[in-house]
Every structure is written in C-alpha cells, then in structure tokens.
Amino acid sequence: MNDKQLAALQQVRKYEVIIKQFIQDERGVGIIYTDDAIAAKILRNTFSSHLQLKGDCLRFAMRESELLKEARRIIELRGKILFFIERVVDNRSNNQLIKFLKITYPEASIILLTTETDRSLLVYLHEIGADNFIVKPVSVNTLIEKIALTIRPQGQLPKLVGLGKELVQLGEYHKALETADKLLEIKPNSSAALMIQGDAYLKMGRDEDALQSYLQAAEYAKMYLEPLKKIVEFFRQKQDVTSQLAYLEKLERLSPMNMDRKIEIGELHLDQGNLETAQDYFQEAVKISTKQARDMIDQVKLTVAEACLKKDAGMAERYFREILDGKSSLSQSDVHVFNRLGIALRKQGKWEQAVKEFKKVLSVANDTEVIHYNIGMAYMEGGRYWDAHDAFEKALKVNEAGILGNDVTAYNIGVLMQQLSKRDKALAMFQRVKELRPDFPGIDKRISDVS
Template identity: 35%
Template sequence: MDVAPPSPSKTMKVLQADALVKQYERTVLEFVQQQSGHFVAVTDDPTFSSLLRSLLHKQLALAESCVTTVLDESRIVKDIQNALKNKQRVLVFIERVLGHKDISFLIKQIKTAFESAKIVVLSNEADVQSVAFLHEIGADNFIAKPISLNNLVEKVASTLKPQSKIGEIIEKGKALLAKGTYEAALKLAEKLLQIKPGSAAALMIKGDALYALNQKQMAVDAFLAASDNAPLYMEPLNKLVNFYRQEGDTARELEYLQALDKLSPLNVERKVEIGGAHLGLGNKQEAETVFDKALKQARKQASIRIKDVSQRIGDIYVRRDPVKAEAYYRKALDSVAGAHTEDEILIYNQLGMTLRKQGRWKEAVEEYRKALKIAPKDENLHYNMAMAMSEGKRYSEAVKMLEKALALNPRLHEKSPVISHNMGVVFHKQGNAATAKTFFEHALALDSSFESSRKMLASLE
C-alpha cells in the first residue's frame, strides 16, 4: 500500500517550526556563551530539573556549571549574588510553592535586589488572577507545568529577549527612554504605530516620551489608548494611577486603582491603596470595608505578613483617625508578639505616638516601657517616653528619660530642630533654664527660622 507524501503546506509548517526552535536555541546559547549568562533553578521538582538539564546539557551542549539548583529558601538571594559576581546576567526559575510553602514573596525581593535578573515562575496552576499578580510583583514569565522541551526553550528565549522584529523595536524604544532621548523614542513609537496600529507597547513608549517632554495630556491620551487596545494590560492603568496621584486628583486615581483591582484582585498592597484613596475622599465606611478585605486576602496568602498590611493601614489612619490607627497597630503587634524584632519596636513607637495624639499619655508610656524591655538602648524610645511624660506634666521623670536618651546618643538633639526644641521645653518646664537655653540655641543653629525656639529664648532673657 502506497503512503501519500506529506502536503507542501504541512512540510512548510514543520520547517517553520524547526526554524523557530533553532532561533530560540541560538538565543539561549548567546545568553550563556556571549553574555556570561547563568541560570538559577529554585525547584524541588525532579521532572522540571531533569527537563531543564536535558535542554541545557544534552540539546545545547552547555556546561553543567551554567545552572545552579537551589532547594533552601534561605540561600536563594545569596546564590543569586554569587552568580552575579562573575556573570553579567541571571535568569531565575522559581517555584511558586517550594516544600509546601508559598514563596512568591521572594519574587518581589529578588526583583528589588537584582533589577536586571529575569524571573520565570513555575507552578502547577495557571489561573488568570494568580498570573496577573505574579507579573505585578516582578515575574517576567510564567511556566505552567508540565511543559514540553520545545515549549521550555521558547519560554526561556522569549524571557531573555524579544523573538520578533516588532519586539526588538519595542526594546529599542525602551532603551531610548532609559537614555533620556525622548524625542527619538517618540519618533520610533510613531513609526511602530504605522507598522502595527493600536500597539499597546508602542502607545506606552509614546506616552512615556510625551510625559517626559511635559506634554502631559497627550501622554494621558496615549496611556488611555494603550489600555483600550489591550484591556488586560495593567501597565497603562498603573501610569494613569501615578499621573492622577501626582496631580492630586484622588477620585480619578481611585477609578484606575479599582480598574487594576478587577484585573488583579490578589494584590493586597493595592487594596490598601484603594482604602487610603477612599479615606482621602471622606468615604470612611468604604475605606474600612476595603481594609478588611486586604487583611482577609493577606491571611489567605501565606507570603504576605499580616504585620505589614496592618501597619500600613495604621499609617494611613494615623493623621485622620488615631483610634482606627491604634486598632490596626495593635493588630500588627498581635501578629509579631514575642518576635523581639526591630519591626515590633517600630510598631510600639507608632502606637505610642498614636495614643499621645488621643491625649492618652499614660497608655503611651506603658507601650514605650514594653518596647524598652526589648530594646533598652534605643535612644528614640527614651526620647518618646520623655515626650509622653511631659504631656502628663511629669517633668522630672521626663528629664530623667531625656538624660538616658542623651547618654545613649549625645548627638540625638542634632537630628532636627524640633527634637532640640522639645528637649528645651521639657528642661524649661522642669525649672532648668540654663540647659533649656542651650537646646533652644541649638535648634536655631539648625534652623534660624525656627520661631518657637526664638520666642522661648526671648522669654528666658
């Protein structure tokens, strides 16, 4: 029985697919051989590890030294640092869950510490919300396992550099923006829009260039057009949020924050921003509802510390509603109780100042005492306790606390004219005019326009 030969169209598709694979392989080879690139694989998945080594060592014949496998979460950052010592570029594969623990919080840490590092997140799940969130916190690409060898090399290559002519032009535009050659970037964006009308990436380059050239409304129009042409693309919305935040238009800022939240509802930090915007607009009930949602989401995501979210909400409330701020600072303290860390001390400090705003100086003193048990040599705690005692008109005790603070740091009053003035006020209230005068004079030396100290000095003459 004769077998019919493959059709010309089918043969062409096979040849094109083979050519693409070769292109992807060249990109990976260039990364290692010409750019001194290195791979760091944070994975406990033997199947993925085997596939990666098969690609690098068997298919591409690269040395085993081009990849480092990390299984210990605590060593990830150190191993990346070691790779960067002798290498120019690093691509990190990282499991979203390692040893049954969500380690996605490390993605943001890695991207912050090593901006040039490329990050590919590995996961068995690929729901839209999770992928959107991971991209927001720093992931450059995402691999849903299992994955084939050809798809792996395509993912790696596309993460390392654009694999199309248009992608290359877009990267060139971004490079022009980074160099500050905004007019050249604008011309390139216009050229790209002629080739590919409605390109969201080109519109983003255009918007960034126009904004840098102080053509703000035209920049906003470009960001809006980018969002309209790519409704799932979050970067244009982020630009609009930042624009209206700088303009002081909280209502429009909130509008685009909420649009982002619909696309990526797992982002706890943005929920806190939404709550803050509501509070700024006087929507107290809406703010509280969103803050509660943020805390609930944080509890679901093991990678986010309740302390961080509660503390940030407390910071938002502190000037508008000290009672609410106190409640959130206490939630933050409850989440780190007994940790005896700098974080705990900072929250005690913030809680003490919030209580003082409410006139509850005795309770503030008690919170400072708790903090001093953890950090007895923290001069700032002694100073803040002195201020609280002074507010309660316990001036002799306040002076003792100031003397302890100055013994720990003799230059504490040199930090700011406010601190020096406040010390002067306490010594003056206690009856030590000579010492008070010294602090008032120092406040004026730091800031000659500090009228409060000038008036106090005049009263001592």
C-alpha cells in the first residue's frame, strides 16, 4: 500500500470512529426512507458489515407515517436522529417532507439520497432543509465520509456555532452573544457568528442591532441564504415591501428553483402595480412546475426500468432509452441512467453497445469511477481483456479508495489481473477482498491460485 492509499485509509478510519461514537455514545439512530433497494442494501451493509454496528441503530421506513412514528419514538428516548431521505419515493417528491422534518426536528441531520447533480436544485434542497447529499451511485468510503461530516463537521468553529444556537433556543441571549464574540475572535466576520448575534438581538427586542448583524452576515457570505431570509422576514414584519422585494430578489438569484418564492415575488409586484414583472415571475414559477412534472415522469420510467431490470433487461433498456431520448443535452444527473442502461445492455450480452453508451456520458462524467469500471466490465465480458485493464486503471486513478473499498469491484479487477497473468496485482486485489469480507465466496481459492 503506497503513502496515498495509506493516508486515504487512515482518514476513512477517522470517519468510522465519528459514526461509531454517534451511534454508541450519543444514542444516534439512522432512519432510512427510500424505495431504492440498492441504496438501502449499501446503507445496511455499511453499518452492519463494514462498521460492525449491531442492534437497532439503522431503521427502515416503508411509508412516511412509519418514518414519523420512528422519529417520535427516538426523540422520546432522548436519542439523536440521522435521516436518510430519498428525494423521490413512490414517484412523489419529498420536498414537503424535508421541510417538515427540518422544522419539527431542527437538531436532526438530513442526508438526501438523489441522482441529481444540478447545482440550482441542490441549492434549493439545501435551503429547505437538506444538510448533505449522497449522489448515487456511491462507494462505501464516500458514504462513510458524507455521514461523518454531516453528523460532526470538522474543527472548533462548528462546535461553538452549535453552542450559540442552543443558547438562543434556551433564552440565554447574553451567553449567546458572548459565544458569538468568541467565534468572531477566532474567525473575524464569521457569518455564522453574526447570525447568532442577530438572533439574540432580535429576541432581546433590539431590532435594529439584529438587522445590522444579518446585513453583515449577508455581506461576508455571498452564497449563504439564511441571513437574507432573516432580512426578508425582518422587513416583512415591518411591512417594508420595497426592502422585502429587494432581498427576496437577492435570494432568487442565489436559489432560482424555489417556486414558492417566485410566486411571492410576483404577488408583491402585482400589489405594487408592476404587472409585467409579476407576470414574468409567475411564468418562471410555471416553468419550474412543468420541469418538475417532467422529472416526475422520468422518475416513474426509472422506477419501471429498475423493476424490469431484474426480469427483462430488454424491456428495462427501452425505458432507460425513453428517459435519455428526451434529453437535449447531457449533465451529471444523467450518469445514473446511462450507467443502468449499460448494465441492462450487458445483461443481454450487448457488451459493445454497453461500451458505446457508457462512453457517451464520459463528456460530463470523466471523473466518475463507476463509469470507467463498468466500461472495463463490458470489455471483460467481450473478451477484450487489455481494454478492460485500461478502463479499470482509469477507474483506480479517479478514485482508488472508492474502488478498493468495495469487495465486488476489487474482486472483479483481481479476476482480470489473474486472466492477464499479473499475479502480484491479482493477489493484492484478492487480499483486499479478504480484508473487506473474509467470507467472500471462493476468495481463499483465488488467493491460493495466485500465491
């Protein structure tokens, strides 16, 4: 193992400790709400097999009502919650659910499971309550890193920020201001500190001081939405429509996918007699609604395709192609569909077509190891072993820790290396599989064959 691999492994071990402390010492519990069987399996295996966390630390909800019931039970037992929420379940968006969970359980963390990578959409989802995102497909190591950084951001500042927010909630406003001052000593112009300061001032009835703190927070963190939302609410309470509109439009520029805000801005312009401007905002709201409707149709097709993939890869291929045929251009969010289409083609023995489809998405996903890996698998199935070797090498170059963190991917690369008589590399891969999963079927014989 080289220095880079060793450093990556040590970092993963640190993240593992954070998750174990959350579960074992802080009564943390994960609640998963998804209809993606693969995502659910990866999460289950990560907690039970990789992290060796036993007991009832990870719970699965099949319906929204079950999710809410589990959440109430955990809070009653004074536990901490980590939500894993699929963006779309049963062809329904979970945006409203995310908003509700963030309001009802503000101390809980929400990780959103999605295949989307559109920046505007992710900004909007963060705005309504998502603390972090897991873009599928995901490796075990990346999953562990995302979970650890969500439940415990690194460094001293996040701890003080958490303390300051807690003091405001407890009504200890002077202590909250002292905490904000400490934060500002460590990091001058910290927007998080200024937000705590503003919240404390507002609760103390010092409205103008609160406004100045919020304005400074917005000035020092141009992409931070929360100060702007506080400012909008401040002017809404003061019935200052002009200022309210100005800051709503600033929010709009940062997070343009919020349909409700577009309607609110349109209504305010309508009240002021700005009919054309109001119409523009209303039309933008309709466009977002139309796009969301198209996305929902694609999600239905994706669900159908995944169901077909288990029994009829040809039928799955048709649905995957229907989704992609409606695209005028490709983006990162299409990687998942191309990946699944390629797998459907491989299942039918159409390995050459699979390679062709995988390569189409490389223009927007050249740094996605799973695409290079699946190109390698397709070449391997077609008997083009050296082409497979080159594709696997590219996958390892993009994300070696991710590829070697999965027992199946490491095993398949080992099999190829054995086929090419690269015994040392094959042995290293098989030993890695043994380390990850000692009972992996046939691994002892593979190790013996290349030793």
